[in-house]
Amino acid sequence: MLFQVEMDVNIPIGFDAEEGARLKAAEKARFQDLQRAGTWRHIWRVVGQYANVSIFDVASNAELHDILMSLPLYPFMTMRVTALCRHPSSLHDDDR
Amino acid sequence: MLFQVEMDVNIPIGFDAEEGARLKAAEKARFQDLQRAGTWRHIWRVVGQYANVSIFDVASNAELHDILMSLPLYPFMTMRVTALCRHPSSLHDDDR
Amino acid sequence: MLFQVEMDVNIPIGFDAEEGARLKAAEKARFQDLQRAGTWRHIWRVVGQYANVSIFDVASNAELHDILMSLPLYPFMTMRVTALCRHPSSLHDDDR
Amino acid sequence: MLFQVEMDVNIPIGFDAEEGARLKAAEKARFQDLQRAGTWRHIWRVVGQYANVSIFDVASNAELHDILMSLPLYPFMTMRVTALCRHPSSLHDDDR
Amino acid sequence: MLFQVEMDVNIPIGFDAEEGARLKAAEKARFQDLQRAGTWRHIWRVVGQYANVSIFDVASNAELHDILMSLPLYPFMTMRVTALCRHPSSLHDDDR
Amino acid sequence: MLFQVEMDVNIPIGFDAEEGARLKAAEKARFQDLQRAGTWRHIWRVVGQYANVSIFDVASNAELHDILMSLPLYPFMTMRVTALCRHPSSLHDDDR
């Protein structure tokens, strides 16, 4: 089941640099685990923003919620979640 | 070069049904040509809306503009275009 | 899997009264089928508006999309869809 | 008498962790008392947000106001309150 | 129980003048019945707008909904409903 | 001359409690003076908000401005001011 998640990251000016680096590294590791698992299907940078557009493939709303809330950078993110489904015109049964 | 395009379709109530069906068939055919060509990389329906989230892969801004303006349903669409690029954390060189 | 759907209905002034009545009756019948099936779990009127707040219980995003798009009054509705999940503080395993 | 209340919680980064935990525990206890009493009829998490959608059943506007203002996390919440009523198409006399 | 209702009236240019006059007269009569009954406690014109700010005193959300939906000009109105209650600083037990 | 004034109060988390209590007491005293004088005609709490809807009766724009700017809690308030006048349908010459 697919969802578009748009994430804006906003780390306040003056935030501890070491802690910031640690959180970003943890976020990257967590992202790559989820990418390998096929859960975090796509991620793209939004040009000019510390933001991404992502596509998640999950079994339920609850699974998506648990993933998003446990992201290391979650406290610094604003999220917009949009439920998606297969488009009837698509030639691919499973649009990845 | 990747762009997210979000398209809302709004065909007015009372619009000629035959012409509407003809335009939708033409839109579908045009979409499938572009999907086969790899230009219209992804398309997803937005749940509960006559709307889609799409990812385009084009050589230039001008190519994207020409594609969008020539869609059969363009006169009935509202579009939001967002320039994207590869995310530095992604494990895939070419996130499709 | 739960979703909140907020629906605003806007039938244009001067719309054919008989057709309007027919659509509303069909909408009511469809709603009651879905209510009996447990899919359309809750519906409430918004005070002062021709609008409702509804809770749907579906197996997937696609099922919700198909239900919403096939509502007889869909062409006259504006919808906002919000993915929900169980609240960790709730005393009920399955908050209905 | 039913009301939809949408609550967004925003505890500032760097807020004292112990005090935060104390407030959340108090909030949970207060919520469960109200849930048992049938006043806080429903609560759902909004996917990807520290937010909920709730349905309250109260005797008056004033009762709702007193409940909301006395929530332990109230100072950290943004609320949107919408008055609801029974939907004429519902098969249930008292939509819970 | 008090509610603020803000009503904007928008009768389309070219609407039948006689029908418009008939609806306005019916609206005025209905308003005055409700004003006499103490249900429509206050009404004020918004300067420069075909709009009013009103205060209703009703027994329930459902009563307010029924009143608003049955106003002769309802199809031409946009409404914002705000639940109110007594202010703790007020010197009057029943702020009319 | 009547004005609707909508006031949202936002005292920052961590503001000195004693000073906050002093300001609220001063605000209440000032409000009650103006209520007794008939200048602050009505005040209602907005359900679920630290906010009020008020109706002022003043001799001029300048009088209203001076009153609002001198409220003890003014620095913590956001205000929306709307000029009102008697509604032509009202049965009361002086809608209080």
Next chain:
Amino acid sequence: MLFQVEMDVNIPIGFDAEEGARLKAAEKARFQDLQRAGTWRHIWRVVGQYANVSIFDVASNAELHDILMSLPLYPFMTMRVTALCRHPSSLHDDDR
């Protein structure tokens, strides 16, 4: 007593040209009467818009309302009304 009124004019495409010209001439005549009387103190065009920024000097909210509602182009206008007063730093007792 001063008010800023911002007026946007929107005459629909295809509106009867003769009637449009008649309304504009009537609007101009009415404006000039009010300008001569000192009631419509200032008027400026907004660059690139069929819109103006105006300053009115009236004895009461009701007088302003009556003037605005009786403008020949009122049915085609959207208005924003802002109550003003003398600025304490101004060197002129009566800023015209």
Next chain:
Amino acid sequence: MLFQVEMDVNIPIGFDAEEGARLKAAEKARFQDLQRAGTWRHIWRVVGQYANVSIFDVASNAELHDILMSLPLYPFMTMRVTALCRHPSSLHDDDR
């Protein structure tokens, strides 16, 4: 050449009182110089707000920019600038 400039002033709670007073005095002096010079043609207080509506008469966009950026309270202001011109219906060649 005329411009409408709307200025909202927001000095943070807790800002040094002496420095605040110094800045306001400097702002007032600068304003009065510009008022005497005929550059800052009009200024009005917005009722209930620490805000003003002003009309500037300048030789160029650049002159206006330099004036606004050098105001002592500029760092605390939010500004909206609107280019104006003479209204064709005005009886005055130079609407001051």
Next chain:
Amino acid sequence: MLFQVEMDVNIPIGFDAEEGARLKAAEKARFQDLQRAGTWRHIWRVVGQYANVSIFDVASNAELHDILMSLPLYPFMTMRVTALCRHPSSLHDDDR
């Protein structure tokens, strides 16, 4: 003196095709005259929109207003006008 003007064009569905073509040809001719004169310095299409971003170089606000209001497609356009000036960091005295 420079201004950014953002123009959205919206010709209604069903508008007479011949008249539409005539207006677009007239708009193009008018644009090219102004481009040759150096008044309409720049024009760019916004990708995916029937819209442009333009830079005008004019002697006064009034000149810009007269140009914009006389564009053949003006009745179908929504415009946002932004006053610009030379940037202090620019290496070019006259940024064209």
Next chain:
Amino acid sequence: MLFQVEMDVNIPIGFDAEEGARLKAAEKARFQDLQRAGTWRHIWRVVGQYANVSIFDVASNAELHDILMSLPLYPFMTMRVTALCRHPSSLHDDDR
């Protein structure tokens, strides 16, 4: 390939003055390098704002993203990026 980038700069009140001056100097130097290279084609100040409107000429979305993210003042900026392309009516093959 052209993009419009609108940048608002917001350096918090009380930010270290020396560090602010250092960042502004670095920003200016970086801007001038990019201006000389033809990448940052245009920059204009927005009148009354610490903001600019810029036109970039880049080979790809990724190049633009890298440039914007590496600007010394980036952490203090809010950006809006709009993809542009040549306008079909333009007399210039390469609108600079």
